[in-house]
Amino acid sequence: MTIENILRFLSELKINNNREWFAENKKWYDQVRTEFETISKEFILEISKFDEEIKHVEVKDCIFRIYRDIRFSHDKTPYKTHFGIFVAADGGRKSQRGGYYLHLDPDGCFVAVGVWCPQPNLLKALRQSVYDNIEEFNEIRTKKSYARYFNTFLDEDKLKTVPKGFPKDFPDAELLKLKHYITEYKLPKEFNVKEDFVQQVADIAGNAYPLNKFLNYTVDEINS
16 A cells, blocks of 8 residues: 555645645545555564564554644644654653654655653663663664664753763764654655555564664563
8 A cells, every 4th residue: 555645635634734624625634544554564563573562562552643742832733744653662752661662754765663651660670771782782783784774863852961860971872862763764755655555664663673672671670
């Protein structure tokens, strides 16, 4: 299944982000929502082939709602203009564990792997784990199959200085400044018309499975 119909709907929604248009096109939304659920089920299935912890994850726990919470936002547009799913054990989109995120957006689709926005105690533990096991961590991220797609970490909210408790002269100090241990790969536009879209995306994500395995060791320690 391609994602062309989903992207067409989202493109129109970007132009007409209001309740009136959405109500008039509810049947179209229901159609693309069903398509996205089908893609999500297949995404989970493909991931579970290399990450057994994903086998019992359910789609309903992983898909993000299209409706925006506008109560405390200056932006009052009612709908998100992308579809997203975060596949992770122990809670899906609400899980603190490292997982696999698929983002469908007319402005650019991407797949991401890792831990996003960890709680302060977990973030501190992840930084400590990276510091204590830097050789293992660097081995993961410099492996050819991984580095082919993933070569940076999300630097949103990144600290300007090395956090307290770590030496400022640490060779990989930039890794300790991160607020999120998640990496992404922007999907080429030609992927949008591929019938095997999901399988190809899951195969790409699979190259970063060792990263999740590394991160989840610490997540599980903290939550045990």
